Amino acid sequence: MRAVNRDASRPALSAWRFVTVFGTVSLLADFVYEGARSITGPLLASLGATGLVVGTVTGVGEAAALGLRLVSGPLADRTKRFWSWTIAGYALTVVTVPLLGVVGTLWAAVSLVIAERVGKAVRSPAKDTLLSHAASVTGRGRGFAVHEALDQIGAVIGPLTVAGMLAVTGGDYAPALGVLALPGVATLALLVWLRLRVPDPADYERDTAPAPSAAAGDAGRLPAAFWRYCGFVALTMTGFATFGLMSFHLVIRGLLPAALVPVLYAAAMGADAVAALASGWCYDRFGGKVLLTLPILSAGVAVLAFSGSAVAAVAGALVWGAAVGIQESTLRAVVAGMVAPGRRAGAYGVFAAGLGAAAAAGGALTGWLYDVSVGVLVVAVVGIQVLALVVAMTFRVCSEQVDDGMSPSRYPVDTSR
Missing domain, CATH: 1.20.1250.20 (MFS general substrate transporter like domains)
Structure with a gap:
């Protein structure tokens, strides 16, 4: 029965x-x-x-x-x-x-x-x-x-x-x-x-089996690991350039015709999809350490996308797409592992709001720095992303202790019907 x-x-x-x-x-x-x-x-x-x-x-x-x-x-x-x-x-x-x-x-x-x-x-x-x-x-x-x-x-x-x-x-x-x-x-x-x-x-x-960190979310408050994680993500986003600014640079510097910008955006979305699949597999296999690649990619975007070379700038746009793929998939997957189901929708709301505020600040910051000097923009973004790496490693934000706590071997077998 x-x-x-x-x-x-x-x-x-x-x-x-x-x-x-x-x-x-x-x-x-x-x-x-x-x-x-x-x-x-x-x-x-x-x-x-x-x-x-x-x-x-x-x-x-x-x-x-x-x-x-x-x-x-x-x-x-x-x-x-x-x-x-x-x-x-x-x-x-x-x-x-x-x-x-x-x-x-x-x-x-x-x-x-x-x-x-x-x-x-x-x-x-x-x-x-x-x-x-x-x-x-x-x-x-x-x-x-x-x-x-x-x-x-x-x-x-x-x-x-x-x-x-x-x-x-x-x-x-x-x-x-x-x-x-x-x-x-x-x-x-x-x-x-x-x-x-x-x-x-x-x-x-x-x-x-619930992860230890997820169980902490049942007490009525979001776990401390979640807030540390949000701080790391916000820091990386504060130093993340927007596609709008990159396309602006491409057109006004004569590196790419305006008519080709939507095509480049479509290519970046393709890179987004590939990176999402790769980072998702790596997250399940190796844990939260895969997120340490996000500040590295974000720094690479600034170095490549705002150069004077059309080839490098296009490559930067593709790297931008790859970083967005991680942001839109693996970052959200980690939240699910940190917060119990009963608080998860609220946690996603808090996470998205913080992400949006940091993205808005990052867009304004990089836009202002672009008007000041492209070189200053690149140095500032690289500096912010290095700081994000230091914070992540110091507070073990991306360690196994604060991800979902479930190794691949502990996932139930999913049989199709």
């Missing part, structure tokens, strides 16, 4: 199938919103926006996408309605994007741009929590890495599709953004199907 009950409680999909289907959901969603984000600036300009308006709107949007997770994360933990938060966030995104192509006023377009980013804030902590349960079986590094790799396929296809539609229609934004309604509908349909098949992904994690 016990055996029958235990089997009945198992999810209808294997953990790997759950991860790959969820990754396909993200692929379709990225197809939608990355396609729109690739032309947000020109679209707003066509409605009369100034450079200040574009910069402010996109900045407010990113702040909303990250900062509001401080609210959505704890609320998801409190209500335990992780699927509802996830579906609502995706719905807000896939509805607002096609409407961008048909609104005729600047204020309406601005509202939709910000609403799309709010959708990301609504869904992300809950989505990461759902994914973390299945990843506890597949290996947290590998689970988040495969999800990120699939995600980035959409990030490549979306902008290229929009660019193709603009070329065919002579620059008409309505059909270029309207076509994104198709993957948007597919996103919601697949998400609802997955929710019906696996109503409670926490079942994946019920038979796994």
